[in-house]
Each structure stands twice: as C-alpha cells, then as structure tokens.
Amino acid sequence: MSEQSNKTPDTDTAPIVRMEKLNKHFGSLHVLKDVDLTVTSGEVVVIIGASGSGKSTLIRCINGLEEYQKGHLEVDGKVLKPDGKSSRELQQVRTEVGMVFQQFNLFPHLSVIDNITLAPTKVRHASRAEATKTAHRLLERVGIADQAEKYPSQLSGGQQQRVALARALAMEPRLMLFDEPTSALDPEMIGEVLDAMRELARDGMTMVIVTHEMNFAREVADRVIYIHKGEIVEQGTPEAVFDAPQNERTQSFLSRVLTH
Amino acid sequence: MNGSFEFNWQAALDSIPYLLAGVPYTLLISFGGLAIGFVIGMFFGLLRLSSASWLRWPAIVYIEVFRGTPVLVQVLFIFYGLPQLLGGPIDAITAGIAAIAVNSGAYISEVVRGGVQSIERGQREAGLSLGLSRTQTFRYIIWPQGFRRMIPALGNQGIISIKDTSLFAVIGVGELVRQGQIYIATTFRALEVYLMVALLYLAITLTLSLLLRLLERKGLVGQ
Numbered sequence: 098m099s100e101q102s103n104k105t106p107d108t109d110t111a112p113i114v115r116m117e118k119l120n121k122h123f124g125s126l127h128v129l130k131d132v133d134l135t136v137t138s139g140e141v142v143v144i145i146g147a148s149g150s151g152k153s154t155l156i157r158c159i160n161g162l163e164e165y166q167k168g169h170l171e172v173d174g175k176v177l178k179p180d181g182k183s184s185r186e187l188q189q190v191r192t193e194v195g196m197v198f199q200q201f202n203l204f205p206h207l208s209v210i211d212n213i214t215l216a217p218t219k220v221r222h223a224s225r226a227e228a229t230k231t232a233h234r235l236l237e238r239v240g241i242a243d244q245a246e247k248y249p250s251q252l253s254g255g256q257q258q259r260v261a262l263a264r265a266l267a268m269e270p271r272l273m274l275f276d277e278p279t280s281a282l283d284p285e286m287i288g289e290v291l292d293a294m295r296e297l298a299r300d301g302m303t304m305v306i307v308t309h310e311m312n313f314a315r316e317v318a319d320r321v322i323y324i325h326k327g328e329i330v331e332q333g334t335p336e337a338v339f340d341a342p343q344n345e346r347t348q349s350f351l352s353r354v355l356t357h
Numbered sequence: 358m359n360g361s362f363e364f365n366w367q368a369a370l371d372s373i374p375y376l377l378a379g380v381p382y383t384l385l386i387s388f389g390g391l392a393i394g395f396v397i398g399m400f401f402g403l404l405r406l407s408s409a410s411w412l413r414w415p416a417i418v419y420i421e422v423f424r425g426t427p428v429l430v431q432v433l434f435i436f437y438g439l440p441q442l443l444g445g446p447i448d449a450i451t452a453g454i455a456a457i458a459v460n461s462g463a464y465i466s467e468v469v470r471g472g473v474q475s476i477e478r479g480q481r482e483a484g485l486s487l488g489l490s491r492t493q494t495f496r497y498i499i500w501p502q503g504f505r506r507m508i509p510a511l512g513n514q515g516i517i518s519i520k521d522t523s524l525f526a527v528i529g530v531g532e533l534v535r536q537g538q539i540y541i542a543t544t545f546r547a548l549e550v551y552l553m554v555a556l557l558y559l560a561i562t563l564t565l566s567l568l569l570r571l572l573e574r575k576g577l578v579g580q
C-alpha cells in the first residue's frame with residue numbers, strides 16, 4: 098500500500114505536507130484523483146499542467162481553501178480533515194503556511210505597511226513597532242523599501258506581487274504556496290517577482306509553486322510534478338521531467354508549452 | 358387678506374419660525390430611527406449571509422415583512438395596535454422612531470448584504486491564508502471595504518427615511534408636516550406653508566447629500 102511505498106523517516110525530517118490518495122470533486126466533476134504528494138522541509142516543488150488540470154485546486158487544498166472528499170492530508174504535523182472549514186488546526190496550519198495568489202489579493206484599504214503588519218499583530222500578537230520593523234526589512238528584501246506608505250492601487254503589478262510576498266513572509270511561514278504568481282503580470286514585471294522567489298528558494302524556504310514559467314521551474318525546482326486531469330502522471334527532477342519525460346501526455350504537454 | 362390666487366410672501370416668511378419648531382422632531386425621529394435601523398440592518402444583513410439556513414430564514418422573513426408593508430401601516434400598528442398588547446400607551450415619538458428603525462432596518466439589511474457580498478472572494482482567502490480567524494478576516498478586511506461601498510446606498514436610505522417621517526403627522530408627532538398643518542388651520546395659507554415645508558425638507562436632505570459626498574470622497578482615498 099501507499100504507506101509503505103513512499104515512506105519517509107518521520108524521525109528528524111518529517112514531511113511538511115503529506116497528502117495521500119486525496120480525492121476532490123466539484124459536484125460531479127472529479128478534479129483530483131488519488132493524489133499523493135509529500136513535501137519535505139527545504140524542498141522546492143513545481144507543479145505544471147494544462148489549464149483546468151487541477152493545479153490550483155491541489156495547492157489550495159494544502160491550506161484548506163478547498164475542501165476535499167476522500168484521502169488523508171497532514172500539513173506541518175496537523176491533520177486537516179476533509180471539511181474542517183473552521184477548525185482550530187486549520188487556522189494553526191494557515192499561520193505556518195503562506196500563500197501568494199495570481200491576483201495578488203492585497204488589501205486595497207490598507208497601506209503597504211499595514212497590509213504586511215496586519216496578520217503579525219493580530220495573529221502572532223507582535224507589537225506594532227516590532228511588526229513595522231520586520232515589514233521594512235521584508236520590503237527591502239523584495240526591493241521596494243520606498244513604497245511602504247503607499248496604497249496597493251498606487252503600485253505596479255510587479256510591486257504589488259512583491260508586497261504580497263512580503264506580507265506572507267511576515268508570518269515567518271514554514272511553507273510557501275504560489276499559485277501562478279506571475280500570470281497576471283505584464284511581461285516586463287515577471288522577472289522582478291521571479292527574482293524575489295529565486296532568492297527565497299536560495300534561502301532554503303520550502304515552496305510549492307504552480308507556474309507556467311518553465312525556465313524558472315527548471316532552475317529552482319528540486320522536483321517537478323506534471324498533473325493531467327487531476328492525476329499526477331509524472332514527477333522527478335527538472336532534468337528528468339523536462340529533458341526525458343517518460344509519459345506521453347507529459348511529452349505532448351511539454352512540446353506544446355516549450356515551443357513558445 | 359387679499360385674494361387667495363396670489364402668493365403671499367409675508368405669510369410664507371411668517372410660517373417659518375413655527376415650522377422650524379418641527380425640525381428637531383423630524384431630525385430626532387429620522388436619525389434616531391436610522392441609527393437603530395443600522396444596527397438592525399447589520400444584524401439581519403449578516404444573518405442573511407449565513408450559510409446556516411436556520412439563521413438565514415429569520416432574516417429573510419424580517420426583511421420581506423418590513424420591506425413589503427408601508428411604513429405608514431407600520432407606525433399605525435405600533436402606535437395604535439401595540440398598546441393593546443402591552444397594556445399601556447406608546448408615545449408618538451417613540452412609535453415614530455421604532456417605525457423608522459424597523460423599516461429602514463429591513464432595507465439596510467439588504468444594503469449590508471450587498472456590500473459584504475461585493476468584496477472579492479480573494480480578499481477573504483488572503484485573510485484566512487495569513488492565519489486570521491474568520492471573525493478577524495471579516496472585521497479587518499471585509500467589513501471596512503464593504504462599508505465604504507455601502508455609503509451611497511445608506512445615504513439614499515437616510516434621505517428616504519427623513520421624508521418618511523412626514524407621514525407621522527397622522528399620529529400627532531409635532532414634526533414638520535404636523536406643524537405646517539396646524540399653522541394652515543389657523544391662517545389658511547396652504548400654498549405658502551406647504552412650499553416652506555417642502556423647502557425645509559429639501560434643506561435637510563441636501564445637507565445630508567452634501568455630507569455624504571464629502572464622506573465618499575474621503576472614503577475613496579486609498580481604495
């Protein structure tokens with residue numbers, strides 16, 4: 098059974114995400130089919146796949162933004178029940194798991210600095226001064242130290258996404274989820290966001306990334322997962338998946354996306 | 358006096374001090390009622406949004422009943438009907454405030470619901486994904502944004518409720534219209550007096566409109 102096949106010594110490096118035979122339906126649509134996914138600390142996992150294949154749904158299950166129907170899911174040592182909408186465990190998991198969305202989802206009524214300090218002060222009960230200091234440090238790290246007092250609508254898309262990244266990092270997460278973080282950006286702004294993510298990966302952050310940026314995936318990923326109609330059909334190192342894909346559906350997907 | 362076909366400016370001006378005595382009552386009933394109506398509206402508007410049907414249904418019933426019946430009937434019911442149940446009279450001002458409260462409350466419930474629902478799903482998801490509880494997400498993220506979007510509709514309701522208080526002349530509250538009626542009964546200058554009454558309502562509602570526009574402009578900063 099699967100418990101034996103993908104065993105990980107849960108003594109010192111227990112996986113941050115352990116998903117076993119996860120199944121998810123939207124009504125009659127079977128979106129995720131027996132998905133097994135284990136992410137260990139420090140690992141960078143990139144998920145690729147065609148539109149509608151279930152990438153977003155998969156990544157959103159990890160922090161409970163989507164419910165699921167069957168299977169087992171453990172994140173940061175806590176079991177997330179299928180419909181544990183408002184459970185305490187879920188909230189605890191969310192404080193340890195950051196997420197960056199395709200549409201940034203910054204809070205438009207709050208300044209950049211308030212966007213970043215909101216969760217640390219309300220959830221972690223950090224002092225205002227402390228949270229502000231951390232926020233400035235993070236803004237510097239993502240290269241927009243001078244934008245702290247502005248409102249999201251006054252920033253470019255690339256800057257907004259970097260604020261969103263800083264906002265998530267302010268909670269000092271143990272795992273970062275990215276759902277197509279550059280898909281809503283003008284081409285000239287993609288680089289600045291990828292640079293910030295690259296640096297994060299270099300610093301050892303555990304990351305699960307859904308992206309269509311194949312060059313970036315090849316460069317930062319420890320493991321690439323190809324998902325097709327809700328099933329993981331292939332996974333391995335970037336070299337293995339990109340240069341010598343075994344599954345013909347992976348081959349045909351890659352030949353389509355790598356040509357342009 | 359002259360023929361009644363002529364507009365008598367003097368009569369119009371003379372009525373003003375008398376009419377002004379009604380303005381505090383008009384303001385008290387409308388703003389008192391609206392303040393309570395806002396609390397009611399927040400309560401039922403949020404219930405209306407609940408995913409639990411046993412919470413949603415009372416809200417739907419409340420909204421439909423008080424939106425679907427005339428405010429005049431509501432105030433008559435409260436002023437003449439309720440004392441039968443309570444065993445003691447209700448004073449006219451209290452009845453007026455209560456009528457505006459339950460009536461505007463029904464409309465404001467829908468305003469609150471619309472405002473909250475208008476906030477993109479991603480805002481809630483961003484809040485939750487940062488580890489904020491559902492209550493915190495609502496309080497710090499959804500409500501502040503939703504409230505700004507409610508301001509125009511709330512202002513609209515305010516203006517409607519101010520005008521609705523004119524109906525309460527029938528239960529003898531000494532508000533603007535009632536003051537006008539009493540004055541006309543002794544002077545017979547209906548044309549002049551009702552024009553002055555109308556202008557006073559207009560002065561109140563225009564002031565509110567202006568304040569709201571200022572608020573909206575301020576509220577838009579940082580959106």
Ligand SMILES: Nc1ncnc2c1ncn2[C@@H]1O[C@H](COP(=O)(O)OP(=O)(O)OP(=O)(O)O)[C@@H](O)[C@H]1O
Pocket residue numbers: 123126128146147148149150151152153154155
């Ligand atoms: N809330 C929902 N209700 C119903 N169906 C949904 C919902 N969200 C997603 N789906 C469906 O589930 C399937 C997987 O969607 P998902 O968003 O996970 O795909 P994706 O791989 O992220 O696609 P994309 O690359 O376009 O973002 C799609 O067929 C989609 O239409």
Ligand SMILES: [Mg+2]
Pocket residue numbers: 152153154276277
């Ligand atoms: Mg997606």
